Amino acid sequence: MSPRAPREAPGAPTIVDVARAAGVSKGLVSLAVNNRPGVAEATRLRVLEVADQLGWRPNLQARTLSTQTTYALGLVLRRDLRIVAADPFYPAFMAGIETVLTEQGRVLVLSVVGDEAAEERAYRTLAADRRVDGVFLNDLRHDDRRVPLLVELRIPAVLLGRPDGDAPFPCVVLDDAAGVTAAVHHLVDLGHREIAHVGGDPALLHARHRRRAFEEAVAERGLVPTAVVDTDFSMTQGAAATAALLAGRTRPTAIVYANDPMAISGLGVLQEAGVDVPGEVSVVGFDGTETARHTHPPLTTIRSDPQEWGAAAARTLLTLTASGSAPDVELAPAELVVARSTGPAPPARST
Amino acid sequence: MSPRAPREAPGAPTIVDVARAAGVSKGLVSLAVNNRPGVAEATRLRVLEVADQLGWRPNLQARTLSTQTTYALGLVLRRDLRIVAADPFYPAFMAGIETVLTEQGRVLVLSVVGDEAAEERAYRTLAADRRVDGVFLNDLRHDDRRVPLLVELRIPAVLLGRPDGDAPFPCVVLDDAAGVTAAVHHLVDLGHREIAHVGGDPALLHARHRRRAFEEAVAERGLVPTAVVDTDFSMTQGAAATAALLAGRTRPTAIVYANDPMAISGLGVLQEAGVDVPGEVSVVGFDGTETARHTHPPLTTIRSDPQEWGAAAARTLLTLTASGSAPDVELAPAELVVARSTGPAPPARST
DNA sequence: CTGAAAGCGCTTACAG
DNA sequence: CTGAAAGCGCTTACAG
Numbered sequence: 001m002s003p004r005a006p007r008e009a010p011g012a013p014t015i016v017d018v019a020r021a022a023g024v025s026k027g028l029v030s031l032a033v034n035n036r037p038g039v040a041e042a043t044r045l046r047v048l049e050v051a052d053q054l055g056w057r058p059n060l061q062a063r064t065l066s067t068q069t070t071y072a073l074g075l076v077l078r079r080d081l082r083i084v085a086a087d088p089f090y091p092a093f094m095a096g097i098e099t100v101l102t103e104q105g106r107v108l109v110l111s112v113v114g115d116e117a118a119e120e121r122a123y124r125t126l127a128a129d130r131r132v133d134g135v136f137l138n139d140l141r142h143d144d145r146r147v148p149l150l151v152e153l154r155i156p157a158v159l160l161g162r163p164d165g166d167a168p169f170p171c172v173v174l175d176d177a178a179g180v181t182a183a184v185h186h187l188v189d190l191g192h193r194e195i196a197h198v199g200g201d202p203a204l205l206h207a208r209h210r211r212r213a214f215e216e217a218v219a220e221r222g223l224v225p226t227a228v229v230d231t232d233f234s235m236t237q238g239a240a241a242t243a244a245l246l247a248g249r250t251r252p253t254a255i256v257y258a259n260d261p262m263a264i265s266g267l268g269v270l271q272e273a274g275v276d277v278p279g280e281v282s283v284v285g286f287d288g289t290e291t292a293r294h295t296h297p298p299l300t301t302i303r304s305d306p307q308e309w310g311a312a313a314a315r316t317l318l319t320l321t322a323s324g325s326a327p328d329v330e331l332a333p334a335e336l337v338v339a340r341s342t343g344p345a346p347p348a349r350s351t
Numbered sequence: 352m353s354p355r356a357p358r359e360a361p362g363a364p365t366i367v368d369v370a371r372a373a374g375v376s377k378g379l380v381s382l383a384v385n386n387r388p389g390v391a392e393a394t395r396l397r398v399l400e401v402a403d404q405l406g407w408r409p410n411l412q413a414r415t416l417s418t419q420t421t422y423a424l425g426l427v428l429r430r431d432l433r434i435v436a437a438d439p440f441y442p443a444f445m446a447g448i449e450t451v452l453t454e455q456g457r458v459l460v461l462s463v464v465g466d467e468a469a470e471e472r473a474y475r476t477l478a479a480d481r482r483v484d485g486v487f488l489n490d491l492r493h494d495d496r497r498v499p500l501l502v503e504l505r506i507p508a509v510l511l512g513r514p515d516g517d518a519p520f521p522c523v524v525l526d527d528a529a530g531v532t533a534a535v536h537h538l539v540d541l542g543h544r545e546i547a548h549v550g551g552d553p554a555l556l557h558a559r560h561r562r563r564a565f566e567e568a569v570a571e572r573g574l575v576p577t578a579v580v581d582t583d584f585s586m587t588q589g590a591a592a593t594a595a596l597l598a599g600r601t602r603p604t605a606i607v608y609a610n611d612p613m614a615i616s617g618l619g620v621l622q623e624a625g626v627d628v629p630g631e632v633s634v635v636g637f638d639g640t641e642t643a644r645h646t647h648p649p650l651t652t653i654r655s656d657p658q659e660w661g662a663a664a665a666r667t668l669l670t671l672t673a674s675g676s677a678p679d680v681e682l683a684p685a686e687l688v689v690a691r692s693t694g695p696a697p698p699a700r701s702t
Numbered sequence: 703c704t705g706a707a708a709g710c711g712c713t714t715a716c717a718g
Numbered sequence: 719c720t721g722a723a724a725g726c727g728c729t730t731a732c733a734g
Contacts, residue, residue: 014727025705030729040703060480061416062727065710070412072460084446085439086641091463092436098463102473107482109423110461112442112449122453129411131458235645265645272647290437291642294586294616296623365711376721381713391719413711416726 013056022050074132076111078119086261096310127153133321140205158317170326177213179302179334184217187254191345196227196252198241226252238262242269254282260289278343297340304334364405373401425483427462429470437612447661478504484672491556509668521677528564530653530685535568538605542696547578547603549592577603589613593620605633611640629694648691655685
C-alpha cells in the first residue's frame with residue numbers, strides 16, 4: 001500500500017477535500033467548523049454546507065494528536081469480582097455517565113482490575129497513553145493513595161464522595177448518613193432496643209460513613225449498638241456476620257446492613273435458621289436495588305440514585321476538563337424506603 | 352502557548368529525542384522498537400537501551416494516526432437498566448475481557464444505550480470516529496440487524512453465540528441447552544410431571560435456545576410443558592409470570608426460569624403466597640449467580656462461566672483484528688448445579 | 703477576514 | 719543496514 005494511495009476505496013473525505021470544494025484553505029475550514037472567531041459569516045456557512053454535502057467528519061485521531069484531548073473519560077473498577085457481580089451500583093452508575101457522554105460525542109474507557117498494584121498500573125497506563133481526558137475516582141478510601149497519584153500524573157479527576165483529606169479535585173457527594181439515621185429511628189420507633197450493624201469494608205469511606213451514622217443515631221436514642229461487624233461487602237461475609245450475630249450473647253432484634261446483597265444473604269441465613277423476619281428479627285438493607293423489591297419479605301432499604309450520581313459526575317468532570325475547575329455537587333441524600341422486612345420488636349424475652 | 356514550546360515542563364521524550372541520543376534517524380528507532388527487519392542487532396539493542404533510559408514510550412495517538420489502529424475494543428450494551436442492573440453477567444463478562452486486554456496494553460470502550468436507534472448510532476459513531484479496532488456482538492438476536500450494519504461499517508466483530516443466519520464473523524459459543532436439558536431430567540427424575548418454563552426475551556437467541564431445550568427435554572421424557580411464558584428477563588416480569596402460573600388451571604410442581612433474577616423474584620412470589628419451595632413447587636434458575644447461593648433455600652441453577660466467555664471473546668477478537676480471521680471457539684457448556692430449591696414432586700392431588 | 707506553513711509524534715516506502 | 723522525506727489529518731499562531 002503506497003502512502004499516497006487513499007486507504008479506503010472512495011476515500012473518506014478529509015479537511016483538504018472540504019477546503020478544495022469550498023475554495024478556501026484547510027486552516028479556514030478548521031476555524032469555521034470549530035466556531036472560532038475570524039471567519040466571515042458567509043464563508044462559515046458555505047464551509048459548513050460543503051462539509052455537510054461531502055459528509056465530512058473531522059478525524060478524531062488527527063484532532064487528538066493536535067489538541068492533546070481524547071474526548072474520552074476513564075473509569076477504573078477495583079473490586080473483587082464476587083462483589084462487583086452482585087452489586088447493581090456500577091451498571092446504573094455507568095449508564096448515568098453514558099447519558100451525558102453520548103450526547104457530547106464522548107466515550108467511556110473502562111478498566112477492571114483485581115488488586116491495588118494493578119489499579120495503579122491502570123491509571124499510569126491511561127495517563128502514559130493519554131487515553132482519557134479525566135477519570136472518575138470511585139470507592140474513595142481512607143487516605144486514598146490515588147489522589148496523590150493522579151496529581152502526579154496530572155490527570156483531572158472527579159471524586160465520588162467527599163474525601164477525608166485534602167484533594168485538588170471537585171467532588172460529587174451523595175449523603176449516605178441521612179438514610180441510615182432514618183432507618184435507626186424507624187427501628188427504635190418500632191420498639192427495637194437491640195440493633196446491630198453489618199458494615200462494609202472499613203477501608204472505604206462510604207462504609208465508614210454508614211457505620212458512623214449508625215453508631216451516632218443509636219447513641220442519639222440513648223442506646224448502644226448490640227454489635228457492629230465489618231465485612232468486605234460480599235454476600236458471603238454478610239451471611240457469616242449474620243450467623244455470628246445469631247450465635248452471639250445478645251441476639252439483635254434488628255440488623256442494618258451496609259448494602260442490599262448482604263441484607264439478602266443475611267435474610268437467607270435468618271430464614272434458614274428458622275428465624276422469622278420481621279417477626280423475630282427486622283432487616284434493613286442499603287441501595288434500594290431491584291432485587292430488594294422481590295425478596296420474601298420485600299426489604300426495607302435505603303435508596304440512592306446511582307444513575308443520577310453518574311450523570312452528575314460526568315457533567316462535573318467535563319466541566320473540569322473544559323475549564324480547569326468545577327464546583328462540588330451535592331445530590332439528594334439517600335432515603336429510607338420502608339417495606340415488610342421491618343416490623344415491631346418482638347416482646348422482650350429473658351435470656 | 353507557542354507551538355514550538357514543549358507542552359510539558361520537562362517534556363515527555365519523543366522519538367526524536369531517542370534518535371538523537373542514539374545517534375540514528377527516527378525512522379530507524381521506529382523499526383527497532385517495532386521489531387522490524389532491516390536493523391542491525393547491535394543498533395537495535397542500543398536504540399532499545401537509550402529508549403529505556405530516557406523512559407520513552409511511543410505516543411499512542413501519533414501511532415494511531417499513522418497506523419489506523421486504536422488498540423481499543425468496543426462493547427455496546429443495549430438493555431433496559433432494570434435488567435442490566437440485576438444481571439451479574441456483564442460485570443463478570445467485562446472482567447474476563449479485561450484480563451486479556453490489560454496484558455496487551457489494550458483498552459475497553461463501553462457504551463450503554465437504551466433503545467435500538469441509540470444502539471445503531473453508537474456503532475456508527477464508534478466506526479466514524481475510529482474509536483475501536485473491533486467490537487463484541489452480545490445478546491445476539493434473531494435476524495440480527497447489527498450483523499449487516501457492522502459489515503457495512505467494515506468493523507471486525509466477534510459474535511457471542513452462534514448466529515441464526517450467515518455472518519462473516521467468528522463466534523464464541525457457550526452451549527445453554529445442555530444445562531436446561533439436565534435440569535428437566537433432574538426434575539422428571541424427582542417425579543415432576545407438571546413443569547413450566549419462564550423464558551426470557553424471545554427476541555434474544557439465547558432465550559430461544561433455552562426455551563427450545565426446555566421443550567425438547569420435556570418431550571423427550573414423554574411429557575408436555577405445563578406452560579411456557581415469555582418475559583423480558585426482568586425480575587418484575589418473572590414475578591408476574593410466576594403469579595400467573597400459580598393462578599393457572601394446572602399449577603406446575605416445578606418451574607425452570609431463564610435466569611437467576613427471575614427465579615429469585617419467582618421464589619419471592621411463591622413464598623409470599625405461602626407456597627413451600629421445594630415442598631410444593633421446585634425452582635430452577637439459570638446463571639449460577641452468587642445471589643442464588645444465598646437465598647432461602649439456595650437455588651438449583653445452571654452455571655456458566657461468563658468471565659471465561661469474555662476472555663475467549665477478547666482473544667478471538669484480537670486474533671481477528673491482527674490476522675483478518677479467527678476460528679470459532681466452543682466453551683464448556685453450562686451445567687446444572689443442584690441445591691435445595693428442587694426436591695421430590697409433591698403427591699398428586701385432585702384438582 | 704484569509705492563506706501558507708509549521709507542528710502534533712509517529713510509520714513507512716524509497717534511495718543509497 | 720541506514721537516512722531523509724513524505725504522509726496520517728487535523729489545529730494554530732503568524733503574516734498579510
